[in-house]
Amino acid sequence: MRFLEPILSKLKAKGIVQPTPIQVQGLPVILSGRDMIRIAFTGSGKTLVFVLPLIMVALQEELMMPIVPGEGPFGLIICPSRELARQTYEVVEQFLIPMREYCFPELRPLLCIGGVDMWSQLEIVKKGVHIVVATPGRLKDMLAKKKMSLDNCRLALLNQVLLKIMLHGNNV
Numbered sequence: 001m002r003f004l005e006p007i008l009s010k011l012k013a014k015g016i017v018q019p020t021p022i023q024v025q026g027l028p029v030i031l032s033g034r035d036m037i038r039i040a041f042t043g044s045g046k047t048l049v050f051v052l053p054l055i056m057v058a059l060q061e062e063l064m065m066p067i068v069p070g071e072g073p074f075g076l077i078i079c080p081s082r083e084l085a086r087q088t089y090e091v092v093e094q095f096l097i098p099m100r101e102y103c104f105p106e107l108r109p110l111l112c113i114g115g116v117d118m119w120s121q122l123e124i125v126k127k128g129v130h131i132v133v134a135t136p137g138r139l140k141d142m143l144a145k146k147k148m149s150l151d152n153c154r155l156a157l158l159n160q161v162l163l164k165i166m167l168h169g170n171n172v
Helices: 005-013 021-031 046-064 082-101 118-127 136-144 160-167
Strands: 075-078 109-112 131-134 155-158
Touching (some): 005 082, 021 046, 075 082, 075 136, 082 109, 082 131, 109 136, 118 136, 131 136
Parallel strands (some): 075 131, 109 131
């Protein structure tokens, strides 16, 4: 799947030497640019199915035409809760750190959640942001106030739990 050495090294360091069934099914689909709905148990490796392609897309976009201040994101992950958004953001960060160590272009992620000072989030947006992990409320607020745009977004992901909540008719 042509993952870069820093990503492969991080996977190996985490003890991941072989993909899980959801990764075998999902990674080729997402990397080929096709839409996908996936349902799998907690701990099955779902997060890596969308985080790794998202990093690859952001890197490809950055290499083709570097992001300018105020631009982005190229990828968006929407999570139903702050806790899940933080966990997802941490996975993104875990793979971006080795990318920096290998001297790849800096990819800036943003954790866009309520309960955190919006001004600190806006500082990242002003620099140009590659990947946003957001909860619906804060994302809606940022978009309504025109603090961020999704004009350049190439990959948007709804977390499985969010989909489940929406299917059951509950408010998010």
